[in-house]
Amino acid sequence: MRRSAAPSQLLKRSQFRPPFVGGVAKRPCLEVKTPSGQSPGLCKPTQVRSPKDILSLIQTPGSAPLGNCEHPHTSDSTNTALTDDDTLEKNIVPDDSPSQSTISDQTVSPSDKLYLQSSYSVSNSNNLVPGRDFVRPGHTQSHASARRPLGQTVQPGAVWSRQVRPGVTPPTGEENQEPPQTKYYSVVWCKRSNKKHKKWEGDAVLIVKTRSVVLKDTEGREIGRGMGYKLADLASLQDGSTLPVGSKEVEIQSSISAESFASGSCFIGEMEPSPATQPLVRPRPKPKPFRLPTLSRPSHTTENNRSNPTPLFDPARPDALVMPRPPSQHQWQNSNSVVVDVVVDPHVSGHLRPHQQEGVVFLYECVMGYRTHDTNGAILADEMGLGKTLQCVALVWTLLKQDPYHQRPVVRRVLVVTPSSLTVNWGKEFTKWLGRSRLQVYIVDQNNKAENFGKQTISPVMVISYEMFIRCAQAIKELKFDLMICDEGHRLKNANIKTASLLGSIGCKRRVLLTGTPLQNDIQELYALVEFVNPGVLGSSASFRHVYEDPIVASQQPQSTEEERQLGTSRAAQLNRITSMFILRRTQEVINRYLPAKSEYVVFCQPTETQLEVYHRVLGCRGLNSCLAAPNGTDTLSALMTLRKVCNHPALLARGADEETVKSELIKEVAAFLPSHLEVGKYEETDSGKLAVLSCMLWALHESETREKIVVVSNYTSTLDVVAALCKQYSYTHLRLDGSTPTHRRQQLVDRFNCATSNDFVFLLSARAGGVGLNLVGASRILLYDLDWNPATDLQAMARVWRDGQRKKVHIYRLLLTGTVDEKMYQRQIKKQGLSGTVVDARESQRVHFSVQELKDLFTLHSDTACLTHDLLQCECDQQGGQAPAASYTQQDDTTHRACQLGSTSTTKSTSSTTTMDQLYSWHHLAPPFSSAVVKDWCLEAASDFITFIFSNEARTEVAPISSPSL
Numbered sequence: 001m002r003r004s005a006a007p008s009q010l011l012k013r014s015q016f017r018p019p020f021v022g023g024v025a026k027r028p029c030l031e032v033k034t035p036s037g038q039s040p041g042l043c044k045p046t047q048v049r050s051p052k053d054i055l056s057l058i059q060t061p062g063s064a065p066l067g068n069c070e071h072p073h074t075s076d077s078t079n080t081a082l083t084d085d086d087t088l089e090k091n092i093v094p095d096d097s098p099s100q101s102t103i104s105d106q107t108v109s110p111s112d113k114l115y116l117q118s119s120y121s122v123s124n125s126n127n128l129v130p131g132r133d134f135v136r137p138g139h140t141q142s143h144a145s146a147r148r149p150l151g152q153t154v155q156p157g158a159v160w161s162r163q164v165r166p167g168v169t170p171p172t173g174e175e176n177q178e179p180p181q182t183k184y185y186s187v188v189w190c191k192r193s194n195k196k197h198k199k200w201e202g203d204a205v206l207i208v209k210t211r212s213v214v215l216k217d218t219e220g221r222e223i224g225r226g227m228g229y230k231l232a233d234l235a236s237l238q239d240g241s242t243l244p245v246g247s248k249e250v251e252i253q254s255s256i257s258a259e260s261f262a263s264g265s266c267f268i269g270e271m272e273p274s275p276a277t278q279p280l281v282r283p284r285p286k287p288k289p290f291r292l293p294t295l296s297r298p299s300h301t302t303e304n305n306r307s308n309p310t311p312l313f314d315p316a317r318p319d320a321l322v323m324p325r326p327p328s329q330h331q332w333q334n335s336n337s338v339v340v341d342v343v344v345d346p347h348v349s350g351h352l353r354p355h356q357q358e359g360v361v362f363l364y365e366c367v368m369g370y371r372t373h374d375t376n377g378a379i380l381a382d383e384m385g386l387g388k389t390l391q392c393v394a395l396v397w398t399l400l401k402q403d404p405y406h407q408r409p410v411v412r413r414v415l416v417v418t419p420s421s422l423t424v425n426w427g428k429e430f431t432k433w434l435g436r437s438r439l440q441v442y443i444v445d446q447n448n449k450a451e452n453f454g455k456q457t458i459s460p461v462m463v464i465s466y467e468m469f470i471r472c473a474q475a476i477k478e479l480k481f482d483l484m485i486c487d488e489g490h491r492l493k494n495a496n497i498k499t500a501s502l503l504g505s506i507g508c509k510r511r512v513l514l515t516g517t518p519l520q521n522d523i524q525e526l527y528a529l530v531e532f533v534n535p536g537v538l539g540s541s542a543s544f545r546h547v548y549e550d551p552i553v554a555s556q557q558p559q560s561t562e563e564e565r566q567l568g569t570s571r572a573a574q575l576n577r578i579t580s581m582f583i584l585r586r587t588q589e590v591i592n593r594y595l596p597a598k599s600e601y602v603v604f605c606q607p608t609e610t611q612l613e614v615y616h617r618v619l620g621c622r623g624l625n626s627c628l629a630a631p632n633g634t635d636t637l638s639a640l641m642t643l644r645k646v647c648n649h650p651a652l653l654a655r656g657a658d659e660e661t662v663k664s665e666l667i668k669e670v671a672a673f674l675p676s677h678l679e680v681g682k683y684e685e686t687d688s689g690k691l692a693v694l695s696c697m698l699w700a701l702h703e704s705e706t707r708e709k710i711v712v713v714s715n716y717t718s719t720l721d722v723v724a725a726l727c728k729q730y731s732y733t734h735l736r737l738d739g740s741t742p743t744h745r746r747q748q749l750v751d752r753f754n755c756a757t758s759n760d761f762v763f764l765l766s767a768r769a770g771g772v773g774l775n776l777v778g779a780s781r782i783l784l785y786d787l788d789w790n791p792a793t794d795l796q797a798m799a800r801v802w803r804d805g806q807r808k809k810v811h812i813y814r815l816l817l818t819g820t821v822d823e824k825m826y827q828r829q830i831k832k833q834g835l836s837g838t839v840v841d842a843r844e845s846q847r848v849h850f851s852v853q854e855l856k857d858l859f860t861l862h863s864d865t866a867c868l869t870h871d872l873l874q875c876e877c878d879q880q881g882g883q884a885p886a887a888s889y890t891q892q893d894d895t896t897h898r899a900c901q902l903g904s905t906s907t908t909k910s911t912s913s914t915t916t917m918d919q920l921y922s923w924h925h926l927a928p929p930f931s932s933a934v935v936k937d938w939c940l941e942a943a944s945d946f947i948t949f950i951f952s953n954e955a956r957t958e959v960a961p962i963s964s965p966s967l
């Protein structure tokens with residue numbers, strides 16, 4: 001290897017700064033809401049109902065509203081604040097009229113006796129869908145009188161409540177009674193009137209508290225409230241009772257259980273699994289001793305294979321992966337068919353890891369509609385590198401060739417939509433696992449036009465990038481695909497973007513969405529993704545917001561009441577229960593044993609004099625201070641971006657270094673006082689602490705005999721220019737993949753880099769263009785030159801190297817400039833604030849919201865510390881990896897042990913999630929001098945002159961034998 005002077009020898013320490021030294025309890029009250037179809041009087045949506053069942057459900061004897069009488073205080077408005085019941089008591093309207101009225105038999109016609117509660121469509125469907133299963137406005141019921149019990153007297157004072165039942169003494173002395181529990185009723189409502197025949201306008205849920213009620217429509221929106229009712233009146237509500245609520249009048253249809261309200265199923269409907277669906281986690285299917293009886297057989301079938309079908313692959317093989325058989329209801333719907341075992345081709349199934357087998361079964365059940373009725377979508381949200389592609393390959397190949405009813409294959413055409421950097425990779429994965437002879441893939445590019453796909457018969461699978469898809473959407477719509485797979489599907493999290501709406505309009509109901517990024521951080525995004533794969537399952541956007549989002553968000557507020565917390569928890573649990581029927585997520589722990597060990601380092605780099613000077617100047621800028629005075633998304637981001645550029649390299653602020661610098665007012669202001677030696681394209685190591693560290697590390701790695709390669713990741717292409725210039729200066733061979741790399745070049749670059757015999761030493765990767773999906777296992781080291789606000793983006797980047805197929809020990813480095821915004825961003829990540837709904841993505845400027853206090857903190861430079869983050873931990877260790885005298889940092893997780901000791905391996909379990917404060921506390925904490933005994937990484941050691949602090953952690957795994965397909 002070429003011997004050259006180490007950059008650390010060329011860089012003078014003098015160019016750097018000298019080293020641093022060192023509620024009020026509420027009475028129980030109830031709310032009522034409109035059942036979106038779940039009243040006990042109705043059958044469970046999943047049950048198949050006989051006509052008799054249905055009749056019994058819709059025949060409801062009941063009582064009717066009585067004439068006009070005194071009303072409690074009621075209102076329609078959502079603006080009227082419902083006071084605490086204590087207050088309410090003071091407002092109670094005296095309601096003690098002694099008069100009684102009698103309902104005459106004459107008001108009831110015989111036909112009224114059979115009251116058709118037609119509010120709910122009795123559908124065979126699994127879920128009750130608002131808008132489909134709720135009563136439609138305008139539905140007239142002339143049954144009001146019919147629901148009155150005949151000849152009974154009613155307390156007019158209690159007027160709107162149901163009549164007193166015979167033998168029941170009207171309650172008196174309310175003030176001595178225990179406040180009743182909150183109750184919930186399914187009701188119909190209409191405008192208040194004296195008309196005999198009510199024209200019910202819709203369903204609702206009535207929440208009855210001690211003396212007050214709340215009326216919510218089927219989407220969970222409040223449409224009325226009332227207060228000052230008599231305890232006895234509310235206590236005696238029954239089916240058929242009527243009650244005024246604001247300017248509305250409601251009639252009780254049935255009561256709703258507290259559980260149904262708590263879960264929200266009274267609004268959204270219950271989503272039950274298909275009766276015969278097996279639990280997901282099951283042992284590998286065993287061959288069955290007997291063939292299941294055929295439900296029915298087409299009478300006209302005479303061919304032997306139709307009447308006596310055999311599975312395509314032997315289900316009796318010991319390692320056979322046999323798909324679950326259709327549940328009985330599914331079989332009924334295909335009553336002319338025989339059932340035959342669907343067995344995954346052993347050529348593929350032999351390679352599947354246990355979690356992948358489970359994933360294939362899950363996907364199969366979802367797209368076949370076995371897990372739930374009427375839905376055929378699934379989200380496979382396994383963490384990065386778990387082999388989602390292989391699971392899809394196994395699914396596609398199975399569905400293309402087999403059918404449980406032994407008719408025609410379940411799918412004939414499959415559409416795979418991926419980011420442009422992954423189209424070729426999908427082709428390669430199909431070939432890798434199936435071989436070219438089994439299946440060929442049609443990758444849309446300049447040579448293979450989307451519209452020509454229909455003209456060829458060789459390949460049933462089209463792979464297309466999202467960008468290309470937008471251009472060819474019309475042609476693709478006409479091609480009629482039976483299964484659609486959207487890779488890195490979190491980009492569809494916003495239903496309004498063109499890609500999502502165009503993909504949604506493709507008439508293909510079997511949809512699989514793949515994403516390695518967590519879904520649960522933004523509940524609206526979760527809704528958008530679910531709505532894409534299984535439209536309607538979570539109700540309308542409005543009902544989802546009222547029923548799930550608002551209560552869940554409210555329960556997470558620090559000032560939330562106990563009642564709000566309980567409701568939020570149960571709604572979240574219900575949401576989880578519903579989505580778990582079609583969302584599967586496994587963490588990297590399931591493949592850790594197949595992966596080599598990895599070491600992680602957070603490296604705090606010493607700022608140069610130039611950096612400190614420019615940083616200070618930027619902080620003093622007018623533009624930045626006006627941003628503090630009146631924060632707004634765009635200016636804040638621009639200010640943060642400017643500071644981050646100083647951290648990466650101050651020459652990036654020279655005008656014309658990138659497009660941003662031309663646009664930004666702040667940068668224009670900064671450019672005026674930039675030291676004159678900083679020029680575009682002249683990126684000296686002596687001007688940037690991070691570049692100096694990187695330079696030393698690259699040199700050490702290049703000079704070593706290990707022949708290791710490294711991936712360098714940045715969020716900015718301009719920063720990649722800086723690193724590219726460094727590589728050029730030292731003649732390091734390098735490849736680069738960023739947004740400007742043509743799609744067809746991307747996989748070529750990846751393949752070339754991964755090739756063991758290639759000389760390419762550095763792979764420069766833009767986190768945005770290539771952070772997801774790529775396999776860069778040719779490198780065993782990866783360095784994140786800067787961080788993203790979203791920790792998931794960083795995790796995605798790191799997973800490019802530490803993934804299945806990697807055989808060497810992996811080293812992951814993150815560079816931060818000490819005391820600067822770099823550290824602040826990192827702290828937000830470890831404090832789990834990165835995604836907490838305030839900062840989601842710096843690219844989405846309109847979504848960035850900081851408080852003034854947060855901004856002040858972000859815009860403060862701490863030049864007197866070796867590691868602000870270590871200070872934040874309040875750790876009193878010896879900073880040489882040794883043990884702290886006593887753990888002064890309050891650990892939330894008792895199981896985390898303090899492990900500043902050398903050689904100790906963190907017991908941190910999650911290797912794939914963002915490191916937390918607790919976990920960081922248990923890492924090794926290292927301050928200079930960095931001897932090799934302390935640092936244990938010769939690359940870092942080479943750069944130790946420019947490092948102020950290091951956090952390091954080693955995750956060792958029991959390495960299982962790595963099985964690769966024989967290709």
Ligand SMILES: Nc1ncnc2c1ncn2[C@@H]1O[C@H](COP(=O)(O)OP(=O)(O)OP(=O)(O)O)[C@@H](O)[C@H]1O
Pocket residue numbers: 351352353356382383384385386387388389390429432515516772773774775799803804805963964965
């Ligand atoms: N069972 C297996 N045996 C060996 N290698 C496997 C296996 N499953 C997957 N791999 C390999 O692991 C690598 C990662 O798989 P894949 O790209 O499908 O991951 P992923 O889940 O899509 O991750 P990401 O979210 O990062 O896209 C690929 O190179 C793939 O070929």
Ligand SMILES: [Mg+2]
Pocket residue numbers: 388389487488773
């Ligand atoms: Mg992938």
